[in-house]
Amino acid sequence: MYYSAxxxxxxxxxxxxxxxxxxxxENPSVFWQTPGHLTSNRIPTSRRVARSHNITNxxxxxxxxxxxxxxxxxxxVTPLYRFQHAQLKRYSKHLTAFIVAEKxxxxxxxxxxxxxxxxxxxxxxxxxxxxxxxETVFIQIHSKPAxxxxxxxxxxxxxxxxxxxDCEYLRSLPPDxxxxxxxxxxxxxxxxxxxxxxxxxxxxxxxxxxxLNSTTLNWLAALWTGxxxxxxxxxxxxxxxxxxxxxxxxxxxxxxxxxxxxxxxxHSEDGTDDRIHIDEVRQFMNGLQMHxxxxxxxxxxxxxxxxxxxxxxSAHHEGKIKIxxxxxxxxxxxxxxxxxxxxxxx
Amino acid sequence: xxxxxxxxxxxxxxxxxxKKTQRTLRTWGCLSAEQLEDLDFTQPKWxxxxxxxxxxxxxRLRLKDVTKxxxxxxxxxxxxxxxxxxxxxxxxxxxxxxxxxxxxxMFVSHLEDAVQHVSVRMKKQDDGAVWIRTAFxxxxxxxxxxxxxxxxxxxxxxxxxxxxxxAKHKPFLYQALVLSTRxxxxxxxxxxxxxxxxxxxxxxxxxxxxxxxxDRTLKERNAPPSHPNIDKEHVNIAERSHQMACExxxxxxxxxxxSAVYKLKTRYRGSSEHTLADRDELFRGVVxxxxxxxxxxLRHCVSNSMAEGPVTPLFSSITQQGRNYFVITEKVPEATxxxxxxxx
Numbered sequence: 030m031y032y033s034a035x036x037x038x039x040x041x042x043x044x045x046x047x048x049x050x051x052x053x054x055e056n057p058s059v060f061w062q063t064p065g066h067l068t069s070n071r072i073p074t075s076r077r078v079a080r081s082h083n084i085t086n087x088x089x090x091x092x093x094x095x096x097x098x099x100x101x102x103x104x105x106v107t108p109l110y111r112f113q114h115a116q117l118k119r120y121s122k123h124l125t126a127f128i129v130a131e132k133x134x135x136x137x138x139x140x141x142x143x144x145x146x147x148x149x150x151x152x153x154x155x156x157x158x159x160x161x162x163x164e165t166v167f168i169q170i171h172s173k174p175a176x177x178x179x180x181x182x183x184x185x186x187x188x189x190x191x192x193x194x195d196c197e198y199l200r201s202l203p204p205d206x207x208x209x210x211x212x213x214x215x216x217x218x219x220x221x222x223x224x225x226x227x228x229x230x231x232x233x234x235x236x237x238x239x240x241l242n243s244t245t246l247n248w249l250a251a252l253w254t255g256x257x258x259x260x261x262x263x264x265x266x267x268x269x270x271x272x273x274x275x276x277x278x279x280x281x282x283x284x285x286x287x288x289x290x291x292x293x294x295x296h297s298e299d300g301t302d303d304r305i306h307i308d309e310v311r312q313f314m315n316g317l318q319m320h321x322x323x324x325x326x327x328x329x330x331x332x333x334x335x336x337x338x339x340x341x342x343s344a345h346h347e348g349k350i351k352i353x354x355x356x357x358x359x360x361x362x363x364x365x366x367x368x369x370x371x372x373x374x375x
Numbered sequence: 376x377x378x379x380x381x382x383x384x385x386x387x388x389x390x391x392x393x394k395k396t397q398r399t400l401r402t403w404g405c406l407s408a409e410q411l412e413d414l415d416f417t418q419p420k421w422x423x424x425x426x427x428x429x430x431x432x433x434x435r436l437r438l439k440d441v442t443k444x445x446x447x448x449x450x451x452x453x454x455x456x457x458x459x460x461x462x463x464x465x466x467x468x469x470x471x472x473x474x475x476x477x478x479x480x481m482f483v484s485h486l487e488d489a490v491q492h493v494s495v496r497m498k499k500q501d502d503g504a505v506w507i508r509t510a511f512x513x514x515x516x517x518x519x520x521x522x523x524x525x526x527x528x529x530x531x532x533x534x535x536x537x538x539x540x541x542a543k544h545k546p547f548l549y550q551a552l553v554l555s556t557r558x559x560x561x562x563x564x565x566x567x568x569x570x571x572x573x574x575x576x577x578x579x580x581x582x583x584x585x586x587x588x589x590d591r592t593l594k595e596r597n598a599p600p601s602h603p604n605i606d607k608e609h610v611n612i613a614e615r616s617h618q619m620a621c622e623x624x625x626x627x628x629x630x631x632x633x634s635a636v637y638k639l640k641t642r643y644r645g646s647s648e649h650t651l652a653d654r655d656e657l658f659r660g661v662v663x664x665x666x667x668x669x670x671x672x673l674r675h676c677v678s679n680s681m682a683e684g685p686v687t688p689l690f691s692s693i694t695q696q697g698r699n700y701f702v703i704t705e706k707v708p709e710a711t712x713x714x715x716x717x718x719x
Binding site: 271272273274275276277278279280281282283284287290291312315316317319320321322323324325326327328331332 | 637639641643644645646654656658659660661662663664665666667668669671672673675676679681682683684686687689690703
């Protein structure tokens with residue numbers, strides 16, 4: 030095959046290493062087999078209140094604008110072996126060659142627009158919050174028009190990031206590994222699959238779908254609602270799906286001011302402790318569900334919370350997010366980084 | 376054929392579902408039997424369309440023939456677009472005796488009094504439905520046949536269903552409807568959906584309803600002391616919730632509604648601690664239920680114990696009042712009554 034001519038770090042040593050990133054235990058989902066202190070650290074019961082800060086002071090506004098625009102499909106990634114930010118130019122070439130080779134497979138002659146691809150990998154400086162966080166890597170795939178010298182058209186975007194990753198975990202990684210556990214992509218699934226497969230071959234890592242459970246969605250609902258006084262959230266929209274025949278979708282849009290007053294009656298900000306506790310989050314969501322129940326007598330707990338959205342962003346159960354405002358991006362990415370790290374097989 | 380007629384003709388022909396094309400053209404009746412036989416329906420659609428258009432041109436069809444085809448299309452496909460229900464009120468004594476001819480004459484003359492350029496086509500169907508196609512213009516422009524308004528009225532009933540009515544033409548159409556049916560007012564029924572049949576069935580109660588059953592209550596009252604058989608208990612509970620669900624929503628196939636919307640402005644009724652219960656302001660929100668068949672989903676929800684019985688009036692009002700848009704407000708802030716009041 031053509032792409033095997035491209036030397037990638039992973040296929041140079043042909044023997045199979047014991048990989049830190051891949052699952053070593055038989056069943057990767059068995060959390061409780063890992064040392065207790067690690068798991069307990071990984072599922073926090075409280076987190077910092079979302080504070081607005083102008084990220085464009087730290088990060089190139091053009092790059093921030095790219096993150097805010099699209100709907101992203103989420104995945105988790107195990108640590109990358111021998112990934113170096115200094116080598117991004119080389120990786121761009123390799124990934125381009127890989128995609129072109131894969132797209133040409135099974136074709137006798139080179140035809141169509143599809144074969145003209147150009148990939149760029151770049152670092153988004155300033156997204157990292159702690160010293161242990163690796164810098165975010167942004168990937169763009171452009172397609173070249175077959176004729177003439179028309180402009181390149183971006184057909185796919187994606188990025189790998191780590192924001193406020195659990196420092197104990199990050200420090201426990203062997204030195205050759207870089208952890209960028211959260212992968213967001215936007216574009217055709219076939220290109221996403223090619224990018225994933227190139228990363229998996231090149232850096233001996235593993236991708237998997239990242240679903241957002243109701244606890245995560247509840248956290249986001251509370252964190253975003255708490256932002257209302259400083260940044261108008263415009264609405265708090267909660268979507269449930271009930272397992273009826275045919276299925277029933279329930280969309281509850283709460284007035285932002287009323288949602289905030291409810292939140293404020295549960296979570297008092299006394300200045301000394303700017304943390305939100307899981308109990309408060311539960312009370313808030315229970316309160317909203319109870320209010321709903323008193324009117325419609327439907328047990329929302331029989332259904333699934335599918336989506337939470339405000340003007341600051343939206344998050345879908347199936348692992349899709351939209352970033353509405355860059356001011357709260359780090360709160361969102363901290364939470365998602367944590368979800369991704371939890372999903373990574375230990 | 377002039378340009379406008381041709382444009383509308385092509386537009387409708389493109390919309391015709393292939394399976395029903397032949398039948399629609401026959402109902403239309405502007406092409407001869409030979410011409411219809413001449414058409415080869417196994418051909419690709421664009422070719423059929425080309426042949427059709429040339430045949431229409433042969434017959435020198437005019438705009439009014441084309442609008443007739445459009446009307447036939449809508450009558451045969453009453454699930455296109457969103458229909459809104461209206462209800463006539465305050466019937467005069469003569470209301471019960473208005474027949475189709477009278478209605479038609481009055482409607483056209485009232486509308487022409489109000490709008491200078493307007494084109495009306497009307498047809499009464501076998502089921503008693505009067506279909507009205509109205510193309511509005513204004514003082515200077517000819518009627519716009521590209522954006523016609525459809526209204527369906529059942530004579531001697533207070534119900535009217537409307538498709539594609541702009542706010543600008545609303546008062547004219549409402550007034551013509553009120554006057555020609557001999558009523559004094561017309562109100563929004565707060566019911567809308569894609570299926571005209573479903574809206575009609577819901578308002579005219581033409582679906583299989585279940586009424587609270589005397590037998591059931593009697594059986595319950597005279598039931599022997601419950602046997603400690605848990606299975607039986609469960610069967611009873613399931614039966615009861617199924618009965619309850621059917622009483623609220625009906626039995627068998629239900630009218631196909633897509634959504635119901637509730638605007639809530641009520642006192643906060645969440646959990647007791649840390650509440651906003653003492654607050655004077657109301658807790659505001661909008662709840663939208665949607666499904667491919669909302670009533671079936673709700674019935675399933677209730678009969679499978681995903682909801683607590685009895686069925687809340689908020690849901691049973693959908694079938695009982697024939698509405699799917701509600702504004703729920705608390706009566707008076709000072710009042711101690713905790714029941715949400717249904718107002719428009």
